[in-house]
Amino acid sequence: MNEAQKLALVKRNQARGGKPRLQLVPEQEVHPSILIEETIERFGYDPRCLKVSSQKLVVKKFGCCGKTEQRKFRTAATQHKCLNCSNRDNARSVDGRRSRSELMKLRYLDPSYKHPTKGIGHTDEAKRKIRANRKPYSMREKLRQEFSIRFSGSGNPFYGKRHKPESLRRGKDSPAYGKSPAHTFKVWYERRDGLRVCFRSTWEARVATYLDQRGIDWEYESKVFPVQYEWCGRTKQSTYRADFWLPATDSFIEVKGLWRPEYLTKYEALRKQYDIKIEVWDRAALKERGIYTGKSKGVLLRIE
Numbered sequence: 001m002n003e004a005q006k007l008a009l010v011k012r013n014q015a016r017g018g019k020p021r022l023q024l025v026p027e028q029e030v031h032p033s034i035l036i037e038e039t040i041e042r043f044g045y046d047p048r049c050l051k052v053s054s055q056k057l058v059v060k061k062f063g064c065c066g067k068t069e070q071r072k073f074r075t076a077a078t079q080h081k082c083l084n085c086s087n088r089d090n091a092r093s094v095d096g097r098r099s100r101s102e103l104m105k106l107r108y109l110d111p112s113y114k115h116p117t118k119g120i121g122h123t124d125e126a127k128r129k130i131r132a133n134r135k136p137y138s139m140r141e142k143l144r145q146e147f148s149i150r151f152s153g154s155g156n157p158f159y160g161k162r163h164k165p166e167s168l169r170r171g172k173d174s175p176a177y178g179k180s181p182a183h184t185f186k187v188w189y190e191r192r193d194g195l196r197v198c199f200r201s202t203w204e205a206r207v208a209t210y211l212d213q214r215g216i217d218w219e220y221e222s223k224v225f226p227v228q229y230e231w232c233g234r235t236k237q238s239t240y241r242a243d244f245w246l247p248a249t250d251s252f253i254e255v256k257g258l259w260r261p262e263y264l265t266k267y268e269a270l271r272k273q274y275d276i277k278i279e280v281w282d283r284a285a286l287k288e289r290g291i292y293t294g295k296s297k298g299v300l301l302r303i304e
Helices: 003-015 036-045 085-090 101-110 125-131 143-148 202-213 263-273 283-287
Strands: 057-062 069-074 186-190 197-201 225-231 234-240 244-246 251-255 275-279
Touching: 036 057, 125 263, 186 202, 197 202, 202 244, 202 251, 202 283, 225 263, 234 263, 275 283
Parallel strands: 251 275
Antiparallel strands: 057 069, 186 197, 225 234, 244 251
């Protein structure tokens, strides 16, 4: 960097309201893998003028594959592999040496192995302190603007990337076809037989309580039905999972608080394509059976 570039960088920092770091911190040697010019162009500061413990991002070029990625300055010199190369090497066995993932699988398959933190949680006093000290996260407006500038354009980690062809497959060709979707809201429930089930809502947990109290056997999302329906002018291939299946009567219970238009179309297609016994338990049906539908007063884990 010549004197003209240093002066331009000082003026740029002053115009942004920052301190002229080039006048306060002397230049120092940095690791050869840290790209100085690219860092200045992308972030507006010289990595040679940063402190050793600085958390600022710099542009680093990895010798294993030649890729460039953003890394924190304090750890950039000690990181010799990019994320993809590191994950690939950890998941692959080389020259008879087992990979890290294989060693972890063997360790957890060993019945005598016990994780040092398994079953150990916070004490009541620690939980009380955590709740008392928890504060809502807030970001200063200046910091928010800096983040917006830093991650815009080529600074965005998804810049220039596209979905893989296999992730764009739809219908029966989709890798998620027939699989249960992820739980965005989890309610854990323990049945009488000791089996723990993860529900998607408190209403489903209360229906499970209602069935257990009456000695009715049930299974949660155990039956899958392929369904074809029309939506927005397209023919969609999907699957339907009813919430509860009652083996004694071979019937199903669907717990619904709100019908989205597409889900309702999908449900109607299920009724037309399959001759099954299915009941929809909405708020009115739950109240009719004496099932509480208000806010949860506590997490129900066991039925006594």
